[in-house]
Amino acid sequence: MQKEVAIVGGGVVGLVLAKELAKHGVxxxxxxxxxxxxxxxxxxxxxxxxxxxxxxxxDYRAAILNSLSGAVLYAGKQKLTIKSNETKAYVLDREIFAKVCANxxxxxxxxxxxxxxxxxxMLDQFGTDKIIVGADGVVSSVANHFDFPKINNFILTYKAEYEKPNISDVNSCELFFYDAPKKFFGWTVPHSDSVLxxxxxEWIRTRRNSYSVFSSFVTNPIVSAELDGSRRVSGLASIIPLEARKRTVKGNVLxxxxxxxxxxxxxxxxxxxGSLCAKTAAEAITSHIKKGTQLSLYEKMWRSRYGLDLKMHRIIHGYYSGMGARGSAMLFRLAKLFGAESFLSEYGDMDRPSLVVKRLFIR
Ligand SMILES: Cc1cc2nc3c(=O)[nH]c(=O)nc-3n(C[C@H](O)[C@H](O)[C@H](O)COP(=O)(O)OP(=O)(O)OC[C@H]3O[C@@H](n4cnc5c(N)ncnc54)[C@H](O)[C@@H]3O)c2cc1C
Structure with missing residues (x-):
C-alpha cells in the first residue's frame, strides 16, 4: 500500500491538503x-x-485587503441591494493568501x-508507488494524463484594477447581469477606497474574446462613472470551470x-x-494509509457533504443564465416585492444555498 503523497500544484487547495495530511503525519x-x-x-x-x-x-488575516458587508445586483435598470450589519466576506490578496497557506x-x-x-x-515515474493528487487547476495535466472525464463547461474571464476610482460604498461589491457578458456577469469589487x-x-461557447467583452462592459454607465478619472494598473485573463468532473478518483489518483x-x-x-474537499481528501487518504480503506471513499464523502450545494449553485446559474434581459428585470421586480432584499440581507449565505432555502422554509 502507498504511504507517500505527491500533490501536483501548490495553489491554495493543494496547500490546504498538504497541511492537513502533514498534520496527520503523512x-x-x-x-x-x-x-x-x-x-x-x-x-x-x-x-x-x-x-x-x-x-x-x-490564518488569512495578513492577506485581508477589504471587508464586504453588502452587494448591489443590477439587471438593466432594476437593482437589488443586500446589506448586512456585519462583515460577510473578505477580499483577500491571493498571492499573500497562497504564501500563508504554504507557510x-x-x-x-x-x-x-x-x-x-x-x-x-514524472507522473509515469510516480506510478502506483505514491498516492497522486491533481491540484493543478482548471487545465489539469493530471486529469488529462490519467484520462479522467472531461469538463465541458467553462467561463472565460478578464479582470483589471483601477486606482483612484469613484467608490460610493467601499464595503459593497456590485454584480451586473445581462449587460455585456453572456451566461455570467460583470462585477466591481473595492480592494480599498482607492482601488477598484x-x-x-462569459460562457466559453459564445466564442467572444473576454477582453473585448470587458471593454464593452466598462462602458456601462454605472461602471464608467465609477472609473471616471481613474488609472488602470493591471489586466489579466483566466478561466473558471462550471461543473465537477463525473469522477474524481481513479486507482491511486485523486x-x-x-x-x-x-x-x-x-x-x-x-x-x-475546493479547500473543504481537500480536507475531505486528507481524511480519506489518512484512513487509506492507516486503516486500509479504499481511496474511493473520498469521492463518496465530498459528494455527500458538498454535492447538494454545488448542484444548487449549478441550478441557480442555469436559471439566471437562461433568462433574457426582460426576464431578469422582471425577476428582480418580483424579488423586491416579496422582500428578497431584507431576507437576503439577514439570511443570505454566499456558499450554501441549501441553508438559505432551509431558512426560507423556517421563516
Ligand atoms: C477571475 C476569477 C475570479 C475568481 N474569484 C474568486 C473568488 O472571489 N473567490 C473564490 O473562492 N474563488 C474565485 N475564483 C476561483 C479560484 O481562483 C479557484 O477556484 C482557485 O484558485 C482554485 O484553486 P486550486 O488550488 O484548485 O487551483 P489553482 O489556484 O489554479 O492552483 C493550481 C496550481 O497548480 C500549479 N500547476 C499547474 N500545473 C502544474 C504542473 N503540471 N506541475 C506543477 N504545478 C502545476 C499552478 O502553477 C498553480 O499554482 C476566481 C477565478 C477567476 C478566474
Whole structure:
C-alpha cells in the first residue's frame, strides 16, 4: 500500500491538503510549477465568506485587503441591494493568501518543491508507488494524463484594477447581469477606497474574446462613472470551470479543487469548496494509509457533504443564465416585492444555498 503523497500544484487547495495530511503525519510533497507559490494568483479575485474562511482554518488575516458587508445586483435598470450589519466576506490578496497557506503546510511538515512542473515522465515515474493528487487547476495535466472525464463547461474571464476610482460604498461589491457578458456577469469589487477591481466572465461557447467583452462592459454607465478619472494598473485573463468532473478518483489518483471542478457555478468561487474537499481528501487518504480503506471513499464523502450545494449553485446559474434581459428585470421586480432584499440581507449565505432555502422554509 502507498504511504507517500505527491500533490501536483501548490495553489491554495493543494496547500490546504498538504497541511492537513502533514498534520496527520503523512509523508507529503507538493510540486509547484511556478518559482514561488502564489505567483500570478491575482489573476483571480479573492472574495471569501467569513464562514468559509473559518472552515478552511488558515490564518488569512495578513492577506485581508477589504471587508464586504453588502452587494448591489443590477439587471438593466432594476437593482437589488443586500446589506448586512456585519462583515460577510473578505477580499483577500491571493498571492499573500497562497504564501500563508504554504507557510502553514511547511510548518506542519509538508515539503514544497518550487519550480517543479510535473509532466508526463514524472507522473509515469510516480506510478502506483505514491498516492497522486491533481491540484493543478482548471487545465489539469493530471486529469488529462490519467484520462479522467472531461469538463465541458467553462467561463472565460478578464479582470483589471483601477486606482483612484469613484467608490460610493467601499464595503459593497456590485454584480451586473445581462449587460455585456453572456451566461455570467460583470462585477466591481473595492480592494480599498482607492482601488477598484472590475471584471467580467462569459460562457466559453459564445466564442467572444473576454477582453473585448470587458471593454464593452466598462462602458456601462454605472461602471464608467465609477472609473471616471481613474488609472488602470493591471489586466489579466483566466478561466473558471462550471461543473465537477463525473469522477474524481481513479486507482491511486485523486483530483481536488479546480482540477476536479469543485466550484460554485453561480459565481466561479472555488476556494471554499475546493479547500473543504481537500480536507475531505486528507481524511480519506489518512484512513487509506492507516486503516486500509479504499481511496474511493473520498469521492463518496465530498459528494455527500458538498454535492447538494454545488448542484444548487449549478441550478441557480442555469436559471439566471437562461433568462433574457426582460426576464431578469422582471425577476428582480418580483424579488423586491416579496422582500428578497431584507431576507437576503439577514439570511443570505454566499456558499450554501441549501441553508438559505432551509431558512426560507423556517421563516
Ligand atoms: C477571475 C476569477 C475570479 C475568481 N474569484 C474568486 C473568488 O472571489 N473567490 C473564490 O473562492 N474563488 C474565485 N475564483 C476561483 C479560484 O481562483 C479557484 O477556484 C482557485 O484558485 C482554485 O484553486 P486550486 O488550488 O484548485 O487551483 P489553482 O489556484 O489554479 O492552483 C493550481 C496550481 O497548480 C500549479 N500547476 C499547474 N500545473 C502544474 C504542473 N503540471 N506541475 C506543477 N504545478 C502545476 C499552478 O502553477 C498553480 O499554482 C476566481 C477565478 C477567476 C478566474
Amino acid at each position: 509523508d507529503t510533497t507538493v510540486y509547484e510549477a511556478k518559482r514561488e507559490v502564489g505567483e500570478g494568483a491575482n489573476k483571480a479575485s479573492g472574495i471569501l465568506s467569513v464562514e468559509g474562511l473559518k472552515q478552511i482554518g488558515v 502553514e503546510a511547511e510548518d506542519a511538515g509538508a515539503k514544497i518543491i518550487r519550480n517543479a512542473k510535473v509532466g508526463k515522465e 477591481e472590475v471584471g467580467i466572465g 483530483l481536488v479543487g479546480d482540477a476536479a471542478g469543485q466550484v460554485k457555478a453561480t459565481t466561479g468561487g472555488g476556494i471554499v469548496f
